[in-house]
Amino acid sequence: MTLSLPQHYREILVGLGEDPEREGLLDTPKRAAKAMQYLCHGYEQTLEEIVNGALFASESDEMVIVKDIELYSLCEHHLLPFIGKAHVAYIPTGKVLGLSKIARIVDMYARRLQIQENLTRQIADAIQGVTMAAGVAVVIEAQHMCMMMRGVEKQNSTMNTSVMLGAFRESTTTRMEFLQLIGRSK
Structure with a gap:
């Protein structure tokens, strides 16, 4: 099974030694995934x-x-x-x-x-x-x-x-x- 982008960010938090269940990080995987998609939205555009x-x-x-x-x-x-x-x-x-x-x-x-x-x-x-x-x-x-x-x-x-x-x-x-x-x- 392939992980979604938010799931990957959750795993990054775990890999850094953080607790993704703590209050300040609960929505971080979703927010980080959304931010990365925005920062890379050039892939969705064409010159034409x-x-x-x-x-x-x-x-x-x-x-x-x-x-x-x-x-x-x-x-x-x-x-x-x-x-x-x-x-x-x-x-x-x-x-x-x-x-x-x-x-x-x-x-x-x-x-x-x-x-x-x-x-x-x-x-x-x-x-x-x-x-x-x-x-x-x-x-x-x-x-x-x-x-x-x-x-x-x-x-x-x-x-x-x-x-x-x-x-x-x-x-x-x-x-x-x-x-x-x-x-x-x-």
Whole structure:
């Protein structure tokens, strides 16, 4: 017989030496299971559902940037949170993506068990695939609780990752413009 998610959380409590029958923990397995399902709801979403046809004809061929998109994810190695922000840019080629869709794409991939390197790549590839842009750039800066709360316990460390596609990879000028606009280049 397979245990349900709340039953697994109950077993974790027992494994930690806790009494799952004590008053404060009676509903913890259900609450923890519900929280984990919410934190990982990106698995229930698809790129097609997120975009929902929100591509609009445009003659713009200048860089579009959405910066400081908050993100919350779970490290796939320790199931601990990492929290940060994403900066996303693309250069349109006839179509622009609805503004909120960029943040929703970030959320969809962040709400899965992740490593930051893969998250950055997934967002870039998704934006590229949807927009067919001349270039896509994604930079993520995040703090990882698996490094802050355990292990080396470095409270002020931040991890930065980037993926540059198309014009952002091929043109130093385009890449530098993006980095300057998000405040990451001096």
